[in-house]
Amino acid sequence: MAADFTDGIPLDRIRFNDQGLVPAIAQDYLDGTVLMMAWMNRESLAKTLATGEGWYWSRSRQELWHKGATSGHLQRLKSIRYDCDSDAILMAIEQVGDVACHTGERSCFHQIGEGKQAPGANTLSELYDVICDRRDHPNPESYTCKLFAGGDNKILKKIGEEAAEVVMACKDDDPDQIAGEAADLLYHTLVAIAHHNVPLRDVLRKLHERRR
Known part of the structure; x- marks a missing residue:
């Protein structure tokens, strides 16, 4: 049974931008590696809290996006919090398959200079x-x-x-x-x-x- 995080964040406290979106950062729950940043609207945040899995809003497709629904690389929520201005979300997740980036890299933040380098964890x-x-x-x-x-x-x-x-x-x-x-x-x-x-x-x- 999926964990329910609906009490973790009061939706009315979140300050969505003019497009109705808020940035959400996904971080590995074990070693702290920053895996990705994507956008959430109120509905995707509510689904994330209710299902315990990562849901986002795709700005290019203009639709809800269940992370890993196609690839199998689901994101299982371990904890979630919001910042002091209530306009950013930080999630500690278990990344199924240990791949968060659509390129096949573990983290979306793998580019440095002209090359690639996995981001530091701890x-x-x-x-x-x-x-x-x-x-x-x-x-x-x-x-x-x-x-x-x-x-x-x-x-x-x-x-x-x-x-x-x-x-x-x-x-x-x-x-x-x-x-x-x-x-x-x-x-x-x-x-x-x-x-x-x-x-x-x-x-x-x-x-x-x-x-x-």
């Missing part, structure tokens, strides 16, 4: 992408690549060492040292996750479940 996700790149394109001078070359024995030994250092930093009650040692532990844990080909999104999904 620091943890960006670091994991770098680690996976080191795994897939080994460089003998890279510390990360040396960890991968050493396999579980080397990686897990480092995790044990870093975990102990986090404990000692906490016992010393040194905020800067705690932050540094925790960062080292997270980094080496990400290397282990990548070594076992576990998608970071699976970890983020588990963390999201822990919030309940």
Whole structure:
């Protein structure tokens, strides 16, 4: 059964523009990546709230647009809010198929300069992408690549060492040292996750479940 968000936004509070539209930004609910921006009118916003799926207004076709109805790339609403001026919508969504753009890219915001580059999400996700790149394109001078070359024995030994250092930093009650040692532990844990080909999104999904 689809979630009902009709109590999430009071429609009468939203300030639609002269064309009766309001910009709506869709953001990945796990890593925060901005996936797309489209327009909503009052009816499409009401349908989004009632069905828990992304509905927009197509300015080119002049009709309601159920995102993913044709491609299968539906957007499942996780949360929705509006800004301080009540004239913009921000949605946290689960993007089915992990493709929001009609070009096949994950995000519509993939262009930079004359080329393409996936937009940054959060620091943890960006670091994991770098680690996976080191795994897939080994460089003998890279510390990360040396960890991968050493396999579980080397990686897990480092995790044990870093975990102990986090404990000692906490016992010393040194905020800067705690932050540094925790960062080292997270980094080496990400290397282990990548070594076992576990998608970071699976970890983020588990963390999201822990919030309940």
